[in-house]
Amino acid sequence: MTLPGPNDWADWFRGKEFSQDWTSPHFPVWSEVLAPLRERPCELLEIGSWEGRSAVFFLEFLPLSRITCIDTFGGSPEHFANAEWRASVPKIERRFDANLAGYHGRFEKIRARSATGLDSLLVSHRTFDVIYVDGSHRRDDVLIDTLSSWQMLKPGGTMIWDDYGGGKNLPDVERAKPAVDMFLEMYAGDFTLVRKHYQMIVRKTPGDRKPTWLRWQVHRLGRRLGRF
Ligand SMILES: C[S@@+](CC[C@H](N)C(=O)[O-])C[C@H]1O[C@@H](n2cnc3c(N)ncnc32)[C@H](O)[C@@H]1O
Numbered sequence: 001m002t003l004p005g006p007n008d009w010a011d012w013f014r015g016k017e018f019s020q021d022w023t024s025p026h027f028p029v030w031s032e033v034l035a036p037l038r039e040r041p042c043e044l045l046e047i048g049s050w051e052g053r054s055a056v057f058f059l060e061f062l063p064l065s066r067i068t069c070i071d072t073f074g075g076s077p078e079h080f081a082n083a084e085w086r087a088s089v090p091k092i093e094r095r096f097d098a099n100l101a102g103y104h105g106r107f108e109k110i111r112a113r114s115a116t117g118l119d120s121l122l123v124s125h126r127t128f129d130v131i132y133v134d135g136s137h138r139r140d141d142v143l144i145d146t147l148s149s150w151q152m153l154k155p156g157g158t159m160i161w162d163d164y165g166g167g168k169n170l171p172d173v174e175r176a177k178p179a180v181d182m183f184l185e186m187y188a189g190d191f192t193l194v195r196k197h198y199q200m201i202v203r204k205t206p207g208d209r210k211p212t213w214l215r216w217q218v219h220r221l222g223r224r225l226g227r228f
Pocket of ligand 1: 052071112137143
């Protein structure tokens with residue numbers, strides 16, 4: 001199977017309006033990792049969409065996919081520290097809408113803080129094949145986004161965190177890495193590592209529900225026995 005390459009990527013973005021490109025360096029790895037999903041319907045969740053570059057890639061690369069995008073469309077603190085990015089912030093939602101307009105029926109936009117948006121999806125019992133965590137890169141936000149969205153990742157599904165290798169000069173509270181590391185330590189055994197680089201990519205263990213349920217029963221039994 002021949003995968004789309006740089007010429008196809010250029011076609012997908014022609015005529016669309018973007019101010020920044022933090023995303024296309026990840027296309028080769030995403031292509032490799034997501035290739036098995038190209039021929040089947042799949043559901044994606046994206047936390048952090050900006051002007052929609054990653055969402056457009058996913059929708060084009062996975063022709064049978066649908067994507068749910070959560071964003072405040074108000075930018076992140078780091079966008080206000082850079083004059084060029086700050087100037088883009090008031091235009092990002094309009095650009096997202098224009099860039100995604102051609103994919104009518106294949107995307108859902110949730111304009112909200114991620115915690116609120118994720119909770120609304122959780123109570124609706126939504127599940128996803130791929131989750132891309134690229135909203136706030138602050139440690140505590142990443143941890144909350146991860147813990148909420150992991151519950152909605154299907155067994156065998158793929159989770160991608162942006163900026164795992166970023167912000168090396170920043171204090172831990174402002175970096176994604178400590179949150180991702182903490183999460184992976186807590187959930188050791190429930191995933192396989194796909195890639196650990198600037199982005200972290202893992203695959204949820206297929207059928208991990210049974211061991212989790214079993215662990216819970218063992219935990220309950222231990223507590224009951226402890227009472228006698
Ligand atoms: C790095 S950008 C996303 C880039 C995008 N994935 C792309 O490919 O161009 C981060 C986005 O996260 C959004 N964001 C930051 N904190 C958020 C939060 N707490 N809840 C929802 N969105 C947030 C910002 O508005 C911004 O659009």
